[in-house]
Amino acid sequence: MNLSCQRAIILIFISLLCLWKTSLLAETPRVVVLGFDGADPKLVSEGIKDGLLPNLKQLKTQGSFLPLETTNPAQSPVAWASFSTGTNPGKHRVFGFLKRGEKNYQPQFALIKVDRKKIWGGSKGRLLISFVIGTIFFLSLFLIGKKLAYSPIYHYSSGVISILIFCFCSYCLLSYIPEEMPSPTAFKTGDSFWTTAAQAGIRTKVLFAPIAFPAEKLSNGKLLCGFGVPDLCATNGTWFFCSTRFSNPSSNETGGWNIPIEKKKQTHFKAEFPGPKNFLRQEEYQKLQNLLPNTDFKSGKSIRNRLAIVKKELYMKGVLSIERSSSDTITLTVDQQTISLKERDWSPWLTISFQMSPFITLKGIFRCCLQELGEHIDLYLTPVQFHPSHSLAPISYPESFSDNLAKENGLFPTLGWASATNALKDELLEEDVFEQDLENVIQAREKIIFSSLEKDDWDLFSATFYFPDRISHMYWRFLDPKNPRHAEDVKKHPQKRQTISKFYQRMDKIIGQVQKKLRPTDILLIVSDHGFAPFRWQVNLNTWLHQEGFLTLEKQEKSRRMQVRDLFESKNLLRFDWSKTQAYSIGLGKIFINLKGRDPQGIVAPEDYERVCQEIQAKLLNLHHQGEPVVKRVYRREEIFSGPYVKETADLFLGFHKGYRVSWQTSLGGLSSEAIEANKLKWSGDHCSVDPSLVPGIFLCNYPISKSTLHIQDIASGILHIFALEGDNLDGKIFEIAK
């Protein structure tokens, strides 16, 4: 066979291969799902109409654009859990940000449960390990001695040395490694569509995944957690506002700290802020406290002295050293990293280590912004977040994934709620600094998403952004003329009326950049978990229940302000007289009946349960404020949920009319003097506890779909259907993509 024949055959073979490959490519669709938390269909429609959102407009014209029905309650954890699992909360077990404690009435964080995991089998385990090490030492010394026929003295001394080794090991292991360390487990139950797809062999990549922490294992893929990841202090986001205005550290309502910047010398200042818990000291503190009652005066005294010392070390500390190097610049040093900052400058990511013991160091990252450098120094610190390359917590799967991403793209925010909403809400941070922080987070995340998208290692790609939600919560006041602070804030910042729209244009730009990286046959889905409504009035449900006689306070109690921090320090938050309380509220828009036989101090007899529920429902539906109804609907849990976990959640769920939302204090079980009070906070737009029918999310696709209405639960079923897969017992309905 001559050369030209051979070449012809090879050419035919190659072209057949290509044809097969393209047909294969044509066959296996690639799907990209972009999530934009809180993107509202009305604002998208307006932006499209005003010609500000060309890429969303293109999707609408060539494909589909629908309002996406959200979950009840319309809260992000609930909606995103339904998005990923395709089931209702009665099956995926996420009913909101907060839940009630199993055996008590106290509010608890409802996304992850933090158990205490014994390390190395606790003290017994460590003694055993030390014994094994000591024995190995003894045996090896003995064998060496035997081999070299050493004298008996040698053998006795090696015995002594081994015992010393044993003691040293056990001392180190016992005193320098905590007995137990926190180990988070998710409440979310049921497989996410990305897990099911990966298990079926679909190459899957999920970035900044909502409600996926601790990182869900993908057999054939990679996942980086997003919304739901705590900070290094195991909270939702403990931020710090350091200032020369403060003389003492104090915690504020939303989980932050006001930290004094102390003058040490002429131009030298220092600030010390609390870091993560020191579990070694926490354990020692607990042990000493347990010892105290059974001690005599003398030993009691030394224990009390030790207790006083240990108490100061329960939290590790971060130290900032600040040099006012010139009138417009400071030099900041933390952990041997020194940077210069001018007013309004943001620092690069700074690494900070908290050494719990010679064996355990927690590494975190944070950024800071010099908000003011004048008469006073004001420095905002983001929460200290897990270091993507040294994370003790499972923020990605495989664990090396976050490290690889950091190596390729630089450090990035790992915290779920990575924006400074609370510092702005507490009126410490200024709007411009808040916006820059939001932009910093977007840039870091889009860099990772774009570079990951360009790789040809996925068939299913999902990435989620959160900024539309954050900016809408904080800036709705500029859009809403009826908001209590609208006039004043618009006067101060007239240009901020366009800010939300600017961030919607930012979303549109991201979608355009993603579209450019796709193949013509790829399917692009844009999804948001809920929309937005004005938040003009705070409704204190516990005050209302108290006024209506369903709730009685403990004797001396009047109104009491709670702090988010109280949640994480499991303080006894609720001070109600349970013997006279029929119903109470915690979380965002839920009411629990104090039921006999179910609740620790239940007083409502099961036969009265129905009557009490109906009475509360009727009275709430009849509640009016300035002549307008406040509550649109009151839902029974059996009405809106189905599945094994329905009994775990509250009895009644409220759907407020636009303008109304449950108050911050009620969510923590607190009380205020008025049942309804004007919302004078910068947090001025919301969706939590607003009736879900009023705050749908968005759905767009680059192809028309077979349905004219869609629920967020349907997304998982629709995506799996594209890959000819089916989930297990999903509530969501399949929809066809008309390619």
Ligand SMILES: [Zn+2]
């Ligand atoms: Zn939100």
